[in-house]
Amino acid sequence: MSEAFISVDPTPTDWRDPAMQTRIRRRYAAERRFRLIGLGAVLLSAGFLAFLLISMAMNGLNGFRQTELRLDVDLRQSGAALTAAQLAGPDAEQALAEVDFEGIMRRTADAQYGPRGARLFSPAGRLVLREAVKADPGLLTRPATLWLPAESGIDQAAKGHGTAEADARYRPLAEAGRARIGFNTNFLTGADATDPTAVGIWGAFKGSLLTMIITLLIAFPVGVLSAVYLEEYAPRNRWTDMIEVSINNLAAVPSIIFGLLGLAVFLQVMHLPRSAPIVGGLTLALMTMPVIVIAGRNAIKSVPPSIRDAALGIGASRIQVVFHHVIPLALPGILTGTIIGMARALGETAPLLMIGMRAFIASPPGGLAEPATALPVQIFLWSDDVSRGFVEKTSAAIIVLLVFLLAMNGLAIYLRNRFEKRW
Amino acid sequence: MASTGHTIKAFDAELDTLRGTICEMGGLAEAAIGDAMQALVRRDPEAAAAVVERDARIDALETEIERQAVQIIALRAPMADDLREVVAALKIAGVVERIGDYAKNIAKRVPSIEDSKIRPLSLLPEMARIAAEMVHNVLDAFAARDSAKAAAVCERDAAVDDFYNAIFRALLTHMMENPHNITPATHLLFVAKNLERIGDHATNVAEMVYFAATGAHLGDRAKGKDTTGIAAGDIEAASDR
Amino acid sequence: MDTETLTAPKMTARNVSVFYGPNKAIDDVSIDVSREHVTAFIGPSGCGKSTFLRTLNRMNDTIPSARFEGRIELDGEDIYAASMDVVQLRARVGMVFQKPNPFPKSIYENVAYGPRIHGLAAGKAEMDTIVERSLKRAGLWDEVKERLQESGTALSGGQQQRLCIARAIAVDPEVILMDEPCSALDPIATAKIEELIHELRGRYAIVIVTHNMQQAARVSQKTAFFHLGTLIEYGETTDIFTNPRETRTKDYITGRYG
Numbered sequence: 001m002s003e004a005f006i007s008v009d010p011t012p013t014d015w016r017d018p019a020m021q022t023r024i025r026r027r028y029a030a031e032r033r034f035r036l037i038g039l040g041a042v043l044l045s046a047g048f049l050a051f052l053l054i055s056m057a058m059n060g061l062n063g064f065r066q067t068e069l070r071l072d073v074d075l076r077q078s079g080a081a082l083t084a085a086q087l088a089g090p091d092a093e094q095a096l097a098e099v100d101f102e103g104i105m106r107r108t109a110d111a112q113y114g115p116r117g118a119r120l121f122s123p124a125g126r127l128v129l130r131e132a133v134k135a136d137p138g139l140l141t142r143p144a145t146l147w148l149p150a151e152s153g154i155d156q157a158a159k160g161h162g163t164a165e166a167d168a169r170y171r172p173l174a175e176a177g178r179a180r181i182g183f184n185t186n187f188l189t190g191a192d193a194t195d196p197t198a199v200g201i202w203g204a205f206k207g208s209l210l211t212m213i214i215t216l217l218i219a220f221p222v223g224v225l226s227a228v229y230l231e232e233y234a235p236r237n238r239w240t241d242m243i244e245v246s247i248n249n250l251a252a253v254p255s256i257i258f259g260l261l262g263l264a265v266f267l268q269v270m271h272l273p274r275s276a277p278i279v280g281g282l283t284l285a286l287m288t289m290p291v292i293v294i295a296g297r298n299a300i301k302s303v304p305p306s307i308r309d310a311a312l313g314i315g316a317s318r319i320q321v322v323f324h325h326v327i328p329l330a331l332p333g334i335l336t337g338t339i340i341g342m343a344r345a346l347g348e349t350a351p352l353l354m355i356g357m358r359a360f361i362a363s364p365p366g367g368l369a370e371p372a373t374a375l376p377v378q379i380f381l382w383s384d385d386v387s388r389g390f391v392e393k394t395s396a397a398i399i400v401l402l403v404f405l406l407a408m409n410g411l412a413i414y415l416r417n418r419f420e421k422r423w
Numbered sequence: 424m425a426s427t428g429h430t431i432k433a434f435d436a437e438l439d440t441l442r443g444t445i446c447e448m449g450g451l452a453e454a455a456i457g458d459a460m461q462a463l464v465r466r467d468p469e470a471a472a473a474v475v476e477r478d479a480r481i482d483a484l485e486t487e488i489e490r491q492a493v494q495i496i497a498l499r500a501p502m503a504d505d506l507r508e509v510v511a512a513l514k515i516a517g518v519v520e521r522i523g524d525y526a527k528n529i530a531k532r533v534p535s536i537e538d539s540k541i542r543p544l545s546l547l548p549e550m551a552r553i554a555a556e557m558v559h560n561v562l563d564a565f566a567a568r569d570s571a572k573a574a575a576v577c578e579r580d581a582a583v584d585d586f587y588n589a590i591f592r593a594l595l596t597h598m599m600e601n602p603h604n605i606t607p608a609t610h611l612l613f614v615a616k617n618l619e620r621i622g623d624h625a626t627n628v629a630e631m632v633y634f635a636a637t638g639a640h641l642g643d644r645a646k647g648k649d650t651t652g653i654a655a656g657d658i659e660a661a662s663d664r
Numbered sequence: 665m666d667t668e669t670l671t672a673p674k675m676t677a678r679n680v681s682v683f684y685g686p687n688k689a690i691d692d693v694s695i696d697v698s699r700e701h702v703t704a705f706i707g708p709s710g711c712g713k714s715t716f717l718r719t720l721n722r723m724n725d726t727i728p729s730a731r732f733e734g735r736i737e738l739d740g741e742d743i744y745a746a747s748m749d750v751v752q753l754r755a756r757v758g759m760v761f762q763k764p765n766p767f768p769k770s771i772y773e774n775v776a777y778g779p780r781i782h783g784l785a786a787g788k789a790e791m792d793t794i795v796e797r798s799l800k801r802a803g804l805w806d807e808v809k810e811r812l813q814e815s816g817t818a819l820s821g822g823q824q825q826r827l828c829i830a831r832a833i834a835v836d837p838e839v840i841l842m843d844e845p846c847s848a849l850d851p852i853a854t855a856k857i858e859e860l861i862h863e864l865r866g867r868y869a870i871v872i873v874t875h876n877m878q879q880a881a882r883v884s885q886k887t888a889f890f891h892l893g894t895l896i897e898y899g900e901t902t903d904i905f906t907n908p909r910e911t912r913t914k915d916y917i918t919g920r921y922g
Contacts (some may be wrong), residue, residue, distance in 0.1 A: 194915040236728060306765040310828070312726060314835055315755035324777070325767065429919045498879055502905050502917040638907035 063396025144415020196389025212282020822853025
């Protein structure tokens with residue numbers, strides 16, 4: 001026979017003795033504690049999120065509503081030199097511009113509400129009147145009842161936040177049935193203004209949209225192709241290691257520095273138009289690109305080498321392996337990284353402030369090279385304003401921004417699921 | 424020579440058991456030859472009967488070896504020299520069983536020559552001794568996987584053949600001298616023939632051992648000169664001179 | 665074809681050495697790959713048989729630290745010459761891997777991908793023919809002909825491996841290299857692959873690396889035993905497994921190794 005056996009303790013483990021039982025109980029207790037701590041952390045985070053959303057909602061919902069006062073107009077007596085035929089013709093805008101809607105509104109208001117009755121209305125009232133006439137030329141030929149937005153003090157009073165003086169003015173109007181609260185469509189379609197009842201978010205929204213498009217068009221291809229090159233083609237040496245470290249650090253650089261970079265390069269050296277979405281887009285692209293490169297590299301690294309081997313084995317060239325096999329499988333990861341980067345860029349204020357997208361822009365930007373502003377910048381500007389009416393507008397704008405972000409995330413999830421392939 | 428043992432020790436153990444069983448069988452056959460010859464010389468019918476009975480044990484061992492060999496082939500998938508050794512073991516078992524049968528046949532003839540005194544009887548024990556020695560040596564060669572020893576056994580067969588020729592002539596002369604001698608002499612002739620066959624079988628085993636050890640075949644070895652073709656008349660003529 | 669070309673080896677390797685950085689993985693190996701037989705590479709783990717297999721279709725090129733010395737010829741052409749197009753080489757010398765790795769595409773696309781990138785089919789009808797022929801030769805056609813648009817990864821392990829073989833066959837190779845193709849499969853799937861190898865023999869030169877000696881014995885006609893990066897013995901399979909010349913070979917195949 002062969003070697004001697006190693007001696008083994010003949011008594012088996014006693015699983016029932018008290019010391020063992022205590023140990024087991026302690027292990028389960030540790031387990032429970034951990035789960036409770038985890039649950040507590042989740043609930044705390046959820047609590048913070050809920051607080052944010054609820055307070056935003058409570059403040060901001062009023063921003064979507066406006067107080068309207070009744071005005072009976074009869075344009076036949078207004079002395080407006082406008083006919084239905086002109087409105088139907090090619091020079092409608094020109095014709096409309098020549099009409100003094102403000103004067104008409106003032107006189108009609110004074111007539112109905114007494115002296116300084118015009119002051120009850122918001123300056124945006126004339127725009128509403130104008131749009132009403134444009135929409136329904138029949139108003140030129142018959143009397144009608146319109147509901148025009150009230151001025152800010154009365155608007156706040158109606159929502160319960162008004163001063164005593166404004167309350168005094170509002171109450172008789174409400175009792176007479178000449179005031180109502182309606183949906184503020186102008187908020188969604190108009191641009192920035194000095195009066196809180198006249199502001200709209202569309203200007204900033206369009207500015208953000210244009211900026212995001214530029215950012216995407218620049219950051220996505222450059223980022224993805226850089227990731228592909230760094231993962232698939234670059235040799236492994238000190239230079240590429242340094243590049244990798246640099247890109248990782250770039251992703252952590254404070255965004256305001258990118259703003260300074262944009263200011264120095266795009267505005268001072270390249271003389272691109274200030275405040276334009278193109279400059280904002282370029283600056284944010286610089287900021288987003290490292291995020292996409294990092295996400296792209298991780299996604300490409302996670303593609304199993306067996307797929308590459310299989311493709312190489314039947315004679316695919318390197319580029320065919322990358323574009324036919326690696327990128328399609330890495331796409332979900334790349335898309336996630338892109339959307340994360342874009343969401344971050346959407347919410348960035350500091351770099352845009354540096355490159356000048358902080359101006360007061362009263363109309364939405366017409367194109368990429370025209371002055372514009374962005375949603376977060378708009379929120380910042382409105383939050384600075386002293387007027388009471390801007391508080392709710394700021395919160396309402398935040399809600400719009402959150403909805404935009406949610407929509408982007410939803411798109412990301414949809415695209416991820418569509419492109420996800422099982423391997 | 425066998426190198427390091429198998430990684431799976433049970434495989435080594437099974438091969439050892441197989442070899443041991445072959446050696447046991449060979450030992451029994453070798454003893455049977457010796458015992459049968461002793462019973463013949465002493466004309467002892469009881470000893471002879473015992474030899475016949477013990478042959479059953481040799482047959483049982485052949486079945487056992489078959490069983491062990493088939494199990495090793497099925498479960499261990501032996502390769503190269505392990506495979507040759509197992510196949511050789513199977514074949515050797517069959518041959519040794521026949522050697523045992525020859526020894527049994529010698530023992531069976533003992534009662535028939537009980538009361539006779541024939542001189543050539545003296546040559547037979549020596550022939551048997553050599554045959555038994557061949558069986559012993561060839562099974563040693565198998566256990567040790569020694570191809571040189573196996574080849575040596577083949578050489579030894581020449582001596583057995585020479586003995587056979589001498590006994591053949593002597594018994595023929597005996598038969599011609601006295602017709603009463605014919606019956607016992609014929610029996611002794613068959614005994615000699617059995618011993619000669621045992622020698623040939625031992626040579627066969629030696630060839631199997633050689634193949635198992637080296638993977639090559641032993642060439643045709645030199646046979647002893649076969650003088651059994653001479654006619655009775657030549658012998659008469661020679662004895663008349 | 666005269667007997668000279670029929671029996672000339674399909675691939676010859678002379679004095680092949682492979683280095684991973686400073687480590688020598690393959691040391692001066694010279695061997696012929698027969699065009700009409702299946703050649704098996706056996707040896708313990710880490711002996712270099714897979715590394716050597718990959719030198720035959722230059723898959724080691726994808727490993728940056730790998731360095732090659734020596735000469736390997738395919739039908740007389742040096743495959744490591746600068747003038748040899750490695751993409752074409754890999755179509756002529758196909759490879760099947762240990763773990764089945766079908767593309768995450770449909771069964772049809774898996775087989776059609778190779779011919780598509782090499783431009784072997786003029787139109788859809790021709791491509792359909794190539795796909796059908798490859799799947800038939802791989803013994804998979806009957807099982808998948810009704811569901812060619814289903815994903816290749818939905819098949820069982822054995823079917824996936826046969827799909828990979830069909831994929832390799834689709835580009836009409838001259839040599840098929842198989843790196844432990846049955847390691848990940850159950851005995852029935854393994855038997856089907858072995859039967860397939862038997863059918864493919866003669867049409868393609870096949871080299872198979874395997875850990876399983878019984879499989880090497882069953883499937884191949886020529887066997888090469890590798891040990892620590894050197895070729896110890898190369899010969900007819902029956903000779904290697906019944907009466908090997910070298911002690912190290914004998915020790916390995918009888919289970920005395922280690």
